[in-house]
Amino acid sequence: MNTPPPGFTQEDPWRIFRIMSEFVDSFETLSKIGLGVTFFGSARVNSKDPFYQIAISLAKTLARNNLAIITGGGPGIMEAANRGAAEAKGSSVGLNIELPFEQKGNRYANIPLNFHYFFSRKVCFVKYSIAFVFMPGGFGTLDEFYEVLTLVQTKRIPRYPLILIGHSFWDGLLRFMKTTLLKNGYISPGDLDLITITDSPQDAAAVVLDYVRRVGPPPLKPKTLG
Numbered sequence: 001m002n003t004p005p006p007g008f009t010q011e012d013p014w015r016i017f018r019i020m021s022e023f024v025d026s027f028e029t030l031s032k033i034g035l036g037v038t039f040f041g042s043a044r045v046n047s048k049d050p051f052y053q054i055a056i057s058l059a060k061t062l063a064r065n066n067l068a069i070i071t072g073g074g075p076g077i078m079e080a081a082n083r084g085a086a087e088a089k090g091s092s093v094g095l096n097i098e099l100p101f102e103q104k105g106n107r108y109a110n111i112p113l114n115f116h117y118f119f120s121r122k123v124c125f126v127k128y129s130i131a132f133v134f135m136p137g138g139f140g141t142l143d144e145f146y147e148v149l150t151l152v153q154t155k156r157i158p159r160y161p162l163i164l165i166g167h168s169f170w171d172g173l174l175r176f177m178k179t180t181l182l183k184n185g186y187i188s189p190g191d192l193d194l195i196t197i198t199d200s201p202q203d204a205a206a207v208v209l210d211y212v213r214r215v216g217p218p219p220l221k222p223k224t225l226g
Contacts, residue, residue: 041077041135063090
């Protein structure tokens, strides 16, 4: 019988417990928030950026309709969405991640959670959301967009609204999907219909709220998460 290397016995079992603790803690908290909408987007934009203001407006509208707002908990677009939810006195969830740079928890998340592992954090984004808003962003935003899109495309999760905000940012990617992926058969006809793109926070809110009306109203927000 092969003897496992010392690193396994010294590190991996404890890593498993750390992973379990992230899931247990986050599931216990997030199971109490009701229906949520996750916002993805750049950590690098400031409060003067037009997309920052759009994120505040959209999050505020959704929170006023008793939907929890979930973000990665950091600055930029994440801060804006948490800010909109907090200003609407709604549930403002921040799933923060430990990173060597950029990521720092924002002060508008009134339900903060901290993660060490990206994959456990991603599970929580998807598990507790019934719609996803993708604002302009970098590698992380694109990774999250493709992952959630793939989950819907492969029917691992329901056909939740997937909303891209900003034609100026997303049109090039959608053009590539049409002229390269679809044209060459790498995706199927109809796959792009899974995506909604708009510049309007009002239109984005309408898409989400229409979906909520069709699947049923969100439960009343609990008075306490304790």
